[in-house]
Amino acid sequence: MSQAQGNYVKPRLLAVVLTLCGVGLSLQGWTLAFLGGSPYYLGAGLLLIAVALLLFRGKPEGAKLYGAFLGVTYLWALFEVGLDPWQLMPRVGLFTVLGLWFLLPRVRRGLLQREPDALLQLPATRPVAAALAILVVALFATNGRYEAKVPTAAGTGQVFDDTGQWRHYGASQRGTRFAPTAQINTTNVGQLEPAWTSRTGVPGEFKGTPIQIDDGLYLCTGRNVILALDPDSGEERWRYNPEIQSARIGFWDTCRGVTYYASPPEQADSNCPERIITATTDARLIAVSKETGETCSDFGDEGEVNLLTGMGEIKPGYYFVTSPPTVANDTLVLGGWVLDNQETGEPSGVVRGFDPVTGALKWAWDMGREDRIGLPAEGETYTRGTPNVWSLTSTDEELGLVYVPTGNATPDYFGGHRSEAMEKYASSVVALDTETGRVRWHFQTTHHDIWDYDVPSQPTLADIPINGALRKVVIVPTKRAQIFVLDRETGEPVTEVAELPTPQTDIPEEFTAPTQPFSVGMPRFDHERLREADMWGITPFDHASCRIQFKRMRYEGPLTPPTTGYGSLYYPGVGGGMNWGSVAVDEVNHLMVVNSLHNPSVVRLIPRAETEAGYNYGIGGAQAGTPYAVYSFFF
CATH class of the missing domain: 1.20.58 (Methane Monooxygenase Hydroxylase; Chain G, domain 1)
Incomplete structure (x- = not known):
């Protein structure tokens, strides 16, 4: 052997x-x-x-x-x-x-x-x-990288905020998210190092964007704690804690930012000639002194306005505010966040304008009662179930307009019950008169929205060259990854928009719009259609599993309607496309920077006979008052 x-x-x-x-x-x-x-x-x-x-x-x-x-x-x-x-x-x-x-x-x-x-x-x-x-x-190998030439010399555009400060959430009232400064450039950006770190001492998420006013930074943390910091050292100058009422807030304890307002000298409280304003997750509007952090006694009731006035019954967590209000021609404009997918009669999506000095209500835009400017009469409420405005607004004070991105009527994934008032302004950008709150024009980005395709981004105002002349436009990023460019005085599309056929529902109690608007005159920021080959995994086994799920679900391209059984796949998903980040615009060189998400979502309608309770809040919900509960998740 x-x-x-x-x-x-x-x-x-x-x-x-x-x-x-x-x-x-x-x-x-x-x-x-x-x-x-x-x-x-x-x-x-x-x-x-x-x-x-x-x-x-x-x-x-x-x-x-x-x-x-x-x-x-x-x-x-x-x-x-x-x-x-x-x-x-x-x-x-x-x-x-x-x-x-x-x-x-x-x-x-x-x-x-x-x-x-x-x-x-x-x-x-x-x-x-x-x-x-x-x-x-x-x-x-180089994958997914695209080189583009950008101008290196000064362009021909106009800078509308050259203070060198960041005075608003989106840099300016126009929401441009661009700082026209020259100290940081391509030659030295790689040399930047942290200058200081400030610990807020507040647990949980921090999603606030600071603003800079003169020599101070002002921001809010979770639970709406307002901080004033020294921009050179990060040293805390003062803090204001509104003592959020936990029983009234919901799953989201987030503050996105604060608003600055300088009162006219003849109107200002002696301790608040300049003020920092925040809207809270327990539905209060609060003004404090920019210098001391003390409440402004001339604003509302000792510095506070109750945003639940006129709203009727509000279940805990069903109404809250995370976005800072916009100052538009001496009017504080804000909407509110309504909890998704719980029931048909959720709180109103009313948009309100307040006096920034006194806190008095100047006007209210109630989509179900557009004839009513002020508070509802005793025994009445703002119209329930109407689309809400949870994101940020922008303003053109010369035109006297504030641009409002709307969400959807509640709940999101079924619309067979919706009234004309709920449908008309849903998933739109609406131009409101800053003095009266009345609608000048509106443009709907998704008809009969049953995909939770709220307009999530602050509309961005810019003057862009078209046919040799500067055109005043409003840029509207959407969850659908479609960017609509509209004339900001009239709402007419400046770039081509086409109404194209889309898949139709198979739910007997539901209907779908025969066509949807597509911004064909702008670049697209999504894949035209997902394929089985686009599915992913870590191993061949979860890869195959993902492909099996894809084949089981209903998917017919963009705007595939929700269905029962294995559900429907829709892409872009509930997170977008675009979301809070909006776009950034360099108004000098006429450049737009776009950050787009690529997360598909699955939505499954569950017949009421199968579940009375529905699902706890995630992205799903009971959708009480409709024939279907809903379960949705990122795919």
């Missing part, structure tokens, strides 16, 4: 691993193929089982077959996704690692039944080496 014959052990452990992989992939592959998906997984599973059987018998043909399998897998993967390493990994990563197992000396001896003279003698060596080479190339 030769030296090795008794020591050459068949690679049974590798065979067991490949058997398990093969059985799992075969089962998933059968399901996917039955659903009309890629046949690769079924074929791959059967091939792995065949390789395993050969390895159990100690046949070197098993290595040859695995090499062929690896080659086919790479060809299939490259055909589907090219050299994108992020997409290649779930398709080939595990199988490449298993291929390395074939190169171990113990496995090589077991298959060759002798001592191999060289590594290249094993049939699997070359395919594995080629696979590794492809992965290395993919890792260093």
